[in-house]
Amino acid sequence: MNNSFLTIAMPKGRIFEEAAELLRKAGFRLPPEFDDSRKLILEVEEENLRFILAKPMDVVTYVEHGVADIGIAGKDVMLEEERDVYELLDLKISACYLAVAGLPGTKISDIAPKIASKYPNVASSYFREQGEQVEIIKLNGSIELAPLIGLAERIVDIVSTGQTLKENGLVEYAKIADVTSRLVANPVSYRIKEARITEIVDRLAEIIE
Numbered sequence: 333m334n335n336s337f338l339t340i341a342m343p344k345g346r347i348f349e350e351a352a353e354l355l356r357k358a359g360f361r362l363p364p365e366f367d368d369s370r371k372l373i374l375e376v377e378e379e380n381l382r383f384i385l386a387k388p389m390d391v392v393t394y395v396e397h398g399v400a401d402i403g404i405a406g407k408d409v410m411l412e413e414e415r416d417v418y419e420l421l422d423l424k425i426s427a428c429y430l431a432v433a434g435l436p437g438t439k440i441s442d443i444a445p446k447i448a449s450k451y452p453n454v455a456s457s458y459f460r461e462q463g464e465q466v467e468i469i470k471l472n473g474s475i476e477l478a479p480l481i482g483l484a485e486r487i488v489d490i491v492s493t494g495q496t497l498k499e500n501g502l503v504e505y506a507k508i509a510d511v512t513s514r515l516v517a518n519p520v521s522y523r524i525k526e527a528r529i530t531e532i533v534d535r536l537a538e539i540i541e
């Protein structure tokens with residue numbers, strides 16, 4: 333049925349605003365309270381949609397487990413953790429990239445240099461591909477602090493404007509991957525609710541620049 337009820341996992345935080353704007357541009361009637369509510373489940377009955385608001389890193393978890401049919405997640409999250417979800421569309425919002433950075437004019441040690449990151453798997457794969465054996469130190473934020481205080485020789489982190497690197501006197505050594513937000517789907521939901529999901533993909537695809 334083309335009008336089946338759908339649950340969408342939305343990332344809270346910096347992606348939320350751009351994602352909501354995109355949905356509205358595509359003609360979805362989202363109520364004003366959608367933008368500043370503290371509620372974590374929001375139903376939009378006239379659209380037959382239910383939104384759940386999750387941490388950006390957790391969106392794919394809800395989708396993979398099928399409690400959300402579709403979701404919006406950063407490509408960085410998909411690169412960090414391999415998940416059983418379909419990537420349906422590049423929404424081209426919240427653009428940034430993953431990069432290696434560190435103090436200027438420094439070479440990394442030959443033996444097990446320390447690399448700090450919120451993305452340990454991305455960091456580990458990148459340095460393995462470069463033929464470098466490194467020790468990964470997982471941090472949850474303020475990654476740029478690590479080389480400044482001597483915890484790590486390099487970091488792997490998101491760069492957007494470059495302001496955080498600049499203000500902390502760090503430089504970029506390599507770009508790893510471009511990042512934008514993606515529309516993802518649970519494989520079973522996709523099979524059962526294909527018409528409805530395809531209709532949403534088409535509506536969004538039409539307005540993406």
Ligand SMILES: Nc1ncnc2c1ncn2[C@@H]1O[C@H](COP(=O)(O)OP(=O)(O)OP(=O)(O)O)[C@@H](O)[C@H]1O
Binds near residue numbers: 346387407427512
């Ligand atoms: N400058 C940026 N820094 C971090 N993430 C960015 C940036 N620009 C776009 N993004 C996207 O936003 C997502 C992270 O959003 P956000 O920072 O709100 O969540 P978070 O990392 O869980 O934040 P926090 O833990 O600080 O609440 C990333 O997965 C990425 O796809």
Ligand SMILES: O=P(O)(O)OC[C@H]1O[C@H](OP(=O)(O)OP(=O)(O)O)[C@H](O)[C@@H]1O
Binds near residue numbers: 474475
């Ligand atoms: O290039 P810029 O525009 O400066 O953006 C990049 C910074 O933004 C993110 O941090 P965030 O603000 O999410 O804080 P965090 O350190 O707590 O993760 C990211 O981890 C960088 O530190």
